[in-house]
Amino acid sequence: MAKIYTVEWTPAILAHPALQIGMAANWWGIVGEKLTKMLGRISKSSDIISGILGSGAEHDGAPYSLTEEFVSVYRMHSLVPDNIAFFSASSGKHIKTIPVPDSTFDKAQPPLHENPFTLPDAFYSFGIKHPGAITHNNYPSFLRNLPTPDGQTRDLGTVDILRDRERGVPRYCAFRRHLRMSVPKTFEDLTGGDAALAGELREAYGEDGLERVDALVGSHAEPVIPGFGFSKTAFRVFILMASRRLKADRFIGGHGEWSEGTYTKVGFWWVQNSGMKDVLGRHFPELGALLERNGGRNVFAPWVKMEESDKYRGVETNAPA
Numbered sequence: 001m002a003k004i005y006t007v008e009w010t011p012a013i014l015a016h017p018a019l020q021i022g023m024a025a026n027w028w029g030i031v032g033e034k035l036t037k038m039l040g041r042i043s044k045s046s047d048i049i050s051g052i053l054g055s056g057a058e059h060d061g062a063p064y065s066l067t068e069e070f071v072s073v074y075r076m077h078s079l080v081p082d083n084i085a086f087f088s089a090s091s092g093k094h095i096k097t098i099p100v101p102d103s104t105f106d107k108a109q110p111p112l113h114e115n116p117f118t119l120p121d122a123f124y125s126f127g128i129k130h131p132g133a134i135t136h137n138n139y140p141s142f143l144r145n146l147p148t149p150d151g152q153t154r155d156l157g158t159v160d161i162l163r164d165r166e167r168g169v170p171r172y173c174a175f176r177r178h179l180r181m182s183v184p185k186t187f188e189d190l191t192g193g194d195a196a197l198a199g200e201l202r203e204a205y206g207e208d209g210l211e212r213v214d215a216l217v218g219s220h221a222e223p224v225i226p227g228f229g230f231s232k233t234a235f236r237v238f239i240l241m242a243s244r245r246l247k248a249d250r251f252i253g254g255h256g257e258w259s260e261g262t263y264t265k266v267g268f269w270w271v272q273n274s275g276m277k278d279v280l281g282r283h284f285p286e287l288g289a290l291l292e293r294n295g296g297r298n299v300f301a302p303w304v305k306m307e308e309s310d311k312y313r314g315v316e317t318n319a320p321a
């Protein structure tokens, strides 16, 4: 069975000052959200001063695409648990626990149709769940022997590495050089001094195999900065793509398009002020009330549990020990 970590992945990441500043700066620049909403863009074209929204769309010489490096760092299969526990959104009581393979592909819908299980129950259950940590030795068991609708059975852990290789994603050291990042000189350097892990890597790749370590493997083996949910190597690619996605989208980055003219007055207010918490609360008032318990916490962070849910001790909840 895959090791389940008790990482508060989303809040940890969202709470990190570097990322918070980074994300806010992406959108609103140094001037910030409040002032920009009051006065409009202070700088017409500077992303740094007034953020990417309405700064002028730009493709930087390459048609918009998601790079293979982005696909590679997004291979976050360790997030997925082997089992998932479902709870009532009204009482908080545990309803049932099902193995994830019994809720995927052609089996995705049946669990949602079984009484007394409702869609708000599903949202609440996923809301309070802590995902698996994106790290070494933490791959869910079922994904290592996964029958897919195309009739094949995959060891997805192997496939993740194989696909990167066949698509030409550089190995870990080369990957980091391309990102202008430092490169480890030894396996111990790579693992931040974890001798046991360095030994496993040496055994897999050979004494002289440091340069052969795959991007994903290295990125799962490097020490994670406190408060971060994944490696700095992956983070570098994420932060680049986050800006790229906004900047290349003319309906977000475009001078004229990011406006009431495109969205209408109401629509422009809506896209700037309505978030996931509002959407959930609007469609499911019972969830809106639940989310109030979270205070100002980001709705993508694990929600505060009801007392009844807290009583459940299944390992698949990733409940902090």
Ligand code: HEM
Pocket: 071, 072, 074, 075, 076, 077, 079, 080, 100, 104, 148, 154, 156, 159, 163
């Ligand atoms: C029940 C959960 C999941 C299942 C059953 C699943 C299954 C798969 C399968 C079968 C593939 C294709 C493998 C191949 O190339 O042959 C794949 C690819 C991939 N998965 Fe998952 N996955 C799951 C969850 C996730 C999650 C949570 C993430 C990320 C947050 C993720 C990210 C990816 C990425 C980035 C690829 C590569 C896509 C590409 O090649 O363009 N998957 N997954």
